[in-house]
Amino acid sequence: MNLGQPDAPGRDYGAILRALERRGRLRSLAPARGIDFSSNDYLALSEAAPLRQALIAALDRGVAVGAGGSRLLRGNHPEHEALEARAAAFFGAPRALYFGGGFIANFALLSLLPQRDDLVVHDALIHASCHEGMRAGQAQCVAAAHNDAGAVEDRLRAWRAAGGKGRAWIVVESLYSMDGDFAPLADLAAIAARHDAMLVIDEAHATGVFGPEGRGLSAEYEGRENVIALHTCGKALGAMGALVCGPAPIIEFLVNRSRAFIYATAPSPLLAVAVREALDLLEREPERRLRLQRLMAFANREIELRCGVRPSGSQILPVIVGESRRAMLLAQAMQARGFDIRGIRPPTVPEGSARLRIALTLHVDEATTASMLDTLREALGELPA
Numbered sequence: 001m002n003l004g005q006p007d008a009p010g011r012d013y014g015a016i017l018r019a020l021e022r023r024g025r026l027r028s029l030a031p032a033r034g035i036d037f038s039s040n041d042y043l044a045l046s047e048a049a050p051l052r053q054a055l056i057a058a059l060d061r062g063v064a065v066g067a068g069g070s071r072l073l074r075g076n077h078p079e080h081e082a083l084e085a086r087a088a089a090f091f092g093a094p095r096a097l098y099f100g101g102g103f104i105a106n107f108a109l110l111s112l113l114p115q116r117d118d119l120v121v122h123d124a125l126i127h128a129s130c131h132e133g134m135r136a137g138q139a140q141c142v143a144a145a146h147n148d149a150g151a152v153e154d155r156l157r158a159w160r161a162a163g164g165k166g167r168a169w170i171v172v173e174s175l176y177s178m179d180g181d182f183a184p185l186a187d188l189a190a191i192a193a194r195h196d197a198m199l200v201i202d203e204a205h206a207t208g209v210f211g212p213e214g215r216g217l218s219a220e221y222e223g224r225e226n227v228i229a230l231h232t233c234g235k236a237l238g239a240m241g242a243l244v245c246g247p248a249p250i251i252e253f254l255v256n257r258s259r260a261f262i263y264a265t266a267p268s269p270l271l272a273v274a275v276r277e278a279l280d281l282l283e284r285e286p287e288r289r290l291r292l293q294r295l296m297a298f299a300n301r302e303i304e305l306r307c308g309v310r311p312s313g314s315q316i317l318p319v320i321v322g323e324s325r326r327a328m329l330l331a332q333a334m335q336a337r338g339f340d341i342r343g344i345r346p347p348t349v350p351e352g353s354a355r356l357r358i359a360l361t362l363h364v365d366e367a368t369t370a371s372m373l374d375t376l377r378e379a380l381g382e383l384p385a
Contacts, residue, residue: 034338038358051277066268067267080266105244107136112258114137121144124143126202172188174210180316180317182217201227205315231245240275299317318355322353331356334375
């Protein structure tokens with residue numbers, strides 16, 4: 001088959017790619033380049049010696065590299081179960097279930113748990129994985145304005161007034177990955193309680209960074225019967241996978257009915273070892289989080305003073321440019337000066353809001369961050385209109 005020519009309506013892949021390139025939206029894989037201001041390795045655990053040592057020790061005692069099958073066949077390993085027990089205790093949840101990644105975990109949750117008569121109210125800027133799960137599920141799904149708890153409650157009331165009989169679900173991120181801002185979790189938890197709704201909190205970018213001992217922004221709500229939290233393991237925890245934490249019946253239902261869990265090869269037992277060590281490290285080395293907090297405070301103050309960019313208050317600092325090509329030119333200018341900062345374009349972000357996404361990690365210090373911000377100020381001044 002000639003992939004550059006249509007063999008069926010809408011399948012001229014080459015033409016689609018050329019159209020993306022004309023619109024400044026063609027993606028390509030690129031290696032890491034320059035100083036890290038783009039990764040989600042917030043605590044620099046992916047290269048931390050304690051994680052490497054834990055993996056070496058696990059290999060020495062015979063832990064397998066691969067699981068060899070799904071968890072329900074022969075792939076269930078004692079390291080998976082040890083991690084899940086540790087995670088449940090660490091996050092304060094009744095149970096935890098380890099998935100291979102955050103995308104598949106969100107997909108599993110939202111494609112399975114909300115039923116045909118239910119309503120899912122989600123934040124307008126929720127992650128793409130949530131959208132894919134909702135699209136594959138049976139429930140009615142509606143968006144609420146970003147970080148507007150009142151809009152969420154209005155959606156719930158309108159649904160009930162129109163005869164909605166099922167269960168309501170509220171789906172949010174605690175810290176949004178492209179804007180770096182925080183969900184009003186206290187208000188949302190109160191709304192969930194008033195409306196007998198389930199509250200699903202994606203903690204991907206808060207786990208390890210915020211909350212007591214890095215337990216996330218949902219720490220005070222975990223353990224409630226109507227709260228499910230997702231903690232990804234490939235960001236601040238430095239490894240890979242995702243932990244779904246929630247009530248025991250929810251976890252058992254996922255094990256029994258989630259095709260994304262049942263038919264997937266289990267994550268490597270070695271990754272479970274690494275994640276468990278990362279959780280232990282959060283308790284043993286609180287100074288990592290404190291160093292990141294100090295860096296966040298510095299960068300949020302200085303990005304406004306030096307560049308006139310509104311601070312987010314978190315480790316994710318968006319620099320909104322608007323048009324996709326301008327965002328990519330700015331990213332290229334920063335990369336050429338030695339700073340690995342990537343441009344983010346629609347459809348990942350809304351139309352007209354292409355941006356740089358600056359991520360703060362312990363791979364850099366205040367002096368390097370100051371140098372990056374001075375360079376950003378210069379690059380912004382050189383950006384063509």
